[in-house]
Amino acid sequence: MNVSLRHALLGMLADHPGSGYDLLKRFELSLNFVWQAKQSQLYGELGKMAEAGLIEVTGTGARNRKEYAITDAGRAELRRWLIGEAPDRTIRNEMLLRVFFLWTLEREEAVAYLEAVEGWAALRVDALEQLRERIKGFESRPGDLYSMAALEYGIRLSRTTKDWAESTKELAAGS
Amino acid sequence: MNVSLRHALLGMLADHPGSGYDLLKRFELSLNFVWQAKQSQLYGELGKMAEAGLIEVTGTGARNRKEYAITDAGRAELRRWLIGEAPDRTIRNEMLLRVFFLWTLEREEAVAYLEAVEGWAALRVDALEQLRERIKGFESRPGDLYSMAALEYGIRLSRTTKDWAESTKELAAGS
DNA sequence: TAACTCATGTAAAAAGTTACATGATTGG
C-alpha cells in the first residue's frame, strides 16, 4: 500500500487544518512540482481518509465548506510513511522517453526538439529563481526550510536539464 | 489523447519487430529509467494497437509467440506524437514529496532520510557510469546516439540529486 | 446584476498494478 496522495494530504493537514478547496489550492501553489491531484480525486480521497479516521471534520463554513484536521492516527500514519517505508523512486519522464525515438526523425527535427527542451528548462530555471528571490527571507514556519530545499532541487534539476539539452543538441546537430 | 505507453511501443517497434515478451524485456533493459510497463498492460495495449492498425502480426513462433511489426499508420502516429504534440512535463517525485513533510520528524530522522537519498543517488550514479563504460564504443544503430544521451541525462540527474541531498542534509543538520 | 471565486460532489473512462492461470521449450 503506497497511496502518496493520501500522504500528501496528511502532510499538508499536519501543518494546519483546511478544506478540500484549500488543499487543492495548496497543491497548485507549491506541491505541484512534485505531486498533482485533480479536484475529483482529492474530494474522494478526503472522504475515505475521514472514514479511516486519519482526518476529521472540525468545522463547517459558508457554501457547505468542511474543514478537516489531522487526527493522532493520521499523524502516526504520516510518520510511518516517512520513516517506515522506502520511497518509490520510479521515474516517468515523457520528455526523455521521446529522446529514445528521435532517431526516427530528420536531424533538424530532432535538433528542434532538443532546442525546445532547452527553452522550456531555461524558462523554468528563471521562474523558479524568481520565486526563490520573492520568498527568500520570509521563512516563518518550521517547514519552510524544506520547502526551500525542494525549490532548490527544482532549480538544480531544471539547470541540469537545460545544460544536458544544450550539449545533446550540439551532439545531434553535428553527427 | 496522450497514451505514452502506446508511443513507447511504437518507437521500439520502429527499430525492429518483436513480440510482447521482447518488448517487455526491452522495457526492463533500457526504457525502464524513463517509462515502465507491466506485462498485463503491455499485452493489452498491443492488442488495441493491432486493432487500430498501428502494428500488425507478421509471424508466429514457438510457444504461441506473435511477432508484431509497425505499420505505416504506426510510423505516422509516432511521428505525429514526436513533432505535433508537446510533451507532458509534469513530474511526480515521491522522494521529493516527502521532503516537504520532513519538518514533522525529529531533526536526526530528517537528516537520516536525506542521507538515504544521497546514498541511493550515489549508487545510481555508479551503476549508470559503469553501464556507460560497458556500452561505450559499441554504437552501431542510428538510435544509439540518443540512448547514450538519455543515459547521460540519468547520470547528470543522479549526480544533481546526490549533491542536493548532501547540501540539504548539512542545512538540516545545522538548523 | 453579471462575472468571478468558493465549494462540493458524482459518473465514466483511461491508465496502471497485482494476482491468477496456463503451458511450451530449453539447458544443465
Next chain:
DNA sequence: CCAATCATGTAACTTTTTACATGAGTTA
C-alpha cells in the same frame, strides 16, 4: 527430468483524468 525461461492471457482492483452538475457568496 527439473529448473529456468519463454510466452500469452484474463480478472479484479487502484489510481488518475475528464466531464458533468449544482449552487452559494463576493465584487465591480
